[in-house]
Amino acid sequence: MKLVHFTLVLVCVSFGVSRLPVTSGSVPRDLVDEKCLAEKHTHLSCNKVFCQPWQKCIGGTCICKLPYQCPKNGTAMCSTNGRTFSTYCQLKSFECLHPEARFLSSGPCTGKEFRVSLQHKGRDSEGHVQVKLVELEESMYICQDGWSLTQANVACRDLGYPLGAAQTLDTSSFPANSTECLHVSCRGIETSLAECTFTQRKPNAQGFAGVACYTDDTSAPAKGSFQCVNGKHISRRKACDGVNDCGDQSDELCCTGCQDNSFHCKSGICIPRQYRCNGELDCITGDDEADCDGEARPCQEKPDFLTPDMDAERQRIKSFLPTLSCGVKQSSPSRRKRVVGGSPAHKGDFPWQVAIRYGDSITCGGTYIGGCWILTAAHCVKVNKAHQYIVLASLIDWLKPNSELSVRYVNKVIIHENYNGTTYQNDIALIELKKPSKHKDCQMPETVPACIPWSPYLFQPNHKCIISGWGREKDNERVFSLKWGQVNLIHNCSNFYQRRYHEKEMVCAGTQDGSIDACKGDSGGPLVCQDVNNVTYLWGIVSWGENCGKPEFPGVYTKVANYFDWISQHVGRSLISQHNV
Ligand code: ARG
Numbered sequence: 043m044k045l046v047h048f049t050l051v052l053v054c055v056s057f058g059v060s061r062l063p064v065t066s067g068s069v070p071r072d073l074v075d076e077k078c079l080a081e082k083h084t085h086l087s088c089n090k091v092f093c094q095p096w097q098k099c100i101g102g103t104c105i106c107k108l109p110y111q112c113p114k115n116g117t118a119m120c121s122t123n124g125r126t127f128s129t130y131c132q133l134k135s136f137e138c139l140h141p142e143a144r145f146l147s148s149g150p151c152t153g154k155e156f157r158v159s160l161q162h163k164g165r166d167s168e169g170h171v172q173v174k175l176v177e178l179e180e181s182m183y184i185c186q187d188g189w190s191l192t193q194a195n196v197a198c199r200d201l202g203y204p205l206g207a208a209q210t211l212d213t214s215s216f217p218a219n220s221t222e223c224l225h226v227s228c229r230g231i232e233t234s235l236a237e238c239t240f241t242q243r244k245p246n247a248q249g250f251a252g253v254a255c256y257t258d259d260t261s262a263p264a265k266g267s268f269q270c271v272n273g274k275h276i277s278r279r280k281a282c283d284g285v286n287d288c289g290d291q292s293d294e295l296c297c298t299g300c301q302d303n304s305f306h307c308k309s310g311i312c313i314p315r316q317y318r319c320n321g322e323l324d325c326i327t328g329d330d331e332a333d334c335d336g337e338a339r340p341c342q343e344k345p346d347f348l349t350p351d352m353d354a355e356r357q358r359i360k361s362f363l364p365t366l367s368c369g370v371k372q373s374s375p376s377r378r379k380r381v382v383g384g385s386p387a388h389k390g391d392f393p394w395q396v397a398i399r400y401g402d403s404i405t406c407g408g409t410y411i412g413g414c415w416i417l418t419a420a421h422c423v424k425v426n427k428a429h430q431y432i433v434l435a436s437l438i439d440w441l442k443p444n445s446e447l448s449v450r451y452v453n454k455v456i457i458h459e460n461y462n463g464t465t466y467q468n469d470i471a472l473i474e475l476k477k478p479s480k481h482k483d484c485q486m487p488e489t490v491p492a493c494i495p496w497s498p499y500l501f502q503p504n505h506k507c508i509i510s511g512w513g514r515e516k517d518n519e520r521v522f523s524l525k526w527g528q529v530n531l532i533h534n535c536s537n538f539y540q541r542r543y544h545e546k547e548m549v550c551a552g553t554q555d556g557s558i559d560a561c562k563g564d565s566g567g568p569l570v571c572q573d574v575n576n577v578t579y580l581w582g583i584v585s586w587g588e589n590c591g592k593p594e595f596p597g598v599y600t601k602v603a604n605y606f607d608w609i610s611q612h613v614g615r616s617l618i619s620q621h622n623v
Contacts, residue, residue: 211252407567513564
């Protein structure tokens with residue numbers, strides 16, 4: 043690590059939540075990130091959002107689980123094809139594979155009917171919504187209060203309009219003689235109104251809910267139209283407001299900020315403000331559930347639902363999914379008042395850091411990621427030299443080896459098949475450790491795996507991250523003890539390296555004055571970043587850079603998130619998947 047004197051660099055960090063009053067008169071700042079829109083994200087983009095518990099994330103897309111891959115806990119559920127499933131997750135995964143079989147009711151099938159219809163005067167696709175619940179004998183209207191595009195989208199999908207609702211209708215003129223109506227609340231992802239929760243109410247002044255479903259001849263808003271990934275057109279004013287107007291969430295996934303009443307996740311998405319501090323993780327970056335102590339948790343009184351709360355069931359299933367332990371130090375060592383870069387590391391500070399020894403010297407760093415696996419740079423290792431490497435964990439100073447030190451031999455080296463030694467593209471390799479004995483696993487005392495990021499949206503430019511290693515000092519001086527320094531993730535690195543920098547595969551990090559940088563010998567070692575909950579992710583692998591510590595040439599790292607699937611193919615999905623399993 044090249045360490046010159048340390049100067050404090052102030053970086054302006056803008057806070058995620060932006061409050062912008064949106065009035066029809068003034069044009070709000072455009073919150074949509076066009077470059078991101080081109081990537082066509084939807085509710086199935088697991089780089090942006092979590093998959094449903096009946097889905098898993100493969101290659102950046104949520105795909106259906108097979109029913110047997112669901113947690114076993116739960117109660118029986120009935121689907122519209124008359125089949126009883128033993129859990130909600132199993133029913134939903136079956137539905138995901140066979141969309142004609144939808145949710146009908148909780149409990150085993152009884153033969154009772156659920157029906158949604160529109161009472162219309164004009165077009166077939168418009169009217170007042172009537173539902174006949176399994177739990178009730180007759181059809182009822184839906185109350186206007188609480189009726190929004192979120193529920194309207196579900197109603198229209200249920201009625202066979204795949205793009206959902208164009209708009210909710212004003213129903214003041216409707217002279218219904220009903221004395222009661224049903225209040226409905228949906229999350230917005232349901233495929234049938236039967237999955238939403240209903241309560242019975244007296245209609246208030248607002249009357250009954252109406253909807254115009256979105257059809258082929260629904261015209262796009264005259265000016266300022268936003269095209270959803272599913273093809274629906276909505277008003278541009280409805281993008282980035284936390285409401286899933288599109289139905290596929292594509293209007294909320296590429297946002298540089300959010301309108302009033304919605305929360306901006308660091309990953310660039312807008313979620314309803316009610317999701318903040320509600321006990322469920324909604325932002326992949328975890329920021330909706332961070333710093334909740336001060337936040338008054340709205341003490342929600344559960345009304346008397348007529349129907350079971352399937353949203354609560356969905357959350358319950360999530361709690362049965364396997365969890366992974368990574369990126370959390372066993373004990374947090376000596377608290378520092380200020381973070382100062384370029385410091386000597388202490389025992390336990392970097393429990394995932396390993397050293398790779400070849401012959402008499404430490405040639406590279408590496409990172410423990412769980413099981414028997416170390417991640418390093420491809421340029422650090424050769425497949426046919428596997429048995430000549432030694433991996434050292436919990437090492438601080440290699441002149442004065444500490445007692446916690448673990449020494450492991452190498453079973454095999456896997457180099458990325460597209461590694462290019464000239465351009466340093468795909469500079470990533472896996473080292474499989476030999477088990478210390480036949481019946482033991484590879485677990486090394488005092489060693490903790492770093493988490494593998496599954497999405498390139500987990501950390502943004504200017505985030506402060508940490509590099510560590512036994513690499514050379516500024517004057518090429520040898521270093522015997524582990525050093526670390528704080529660096530910023532750098533945006534637009536092609537400004538520095540032009541065509542040598544490949545945005546998708548590489549990430550740059552450094553300080554404004556270049557005082558902290560990786561250097562010869564640090565290669566293969568970690569660039570780690572901590573999320574809002576202090577979980578540590580391996581964001582980059584020390585790969586290359588022009589000289590060391592030149593402000594005009596920051597360090598370049600292999601972008602680990604881009605290789606999540608490659609890593610999981612070799613080490614197994616369950617070893618590194620924290621979510622979407
Ligand atoms: N390739 C170097 C190594 O083998 C790492 C260089 C990193 N350089 C830099 N300026 N960040 O150790």
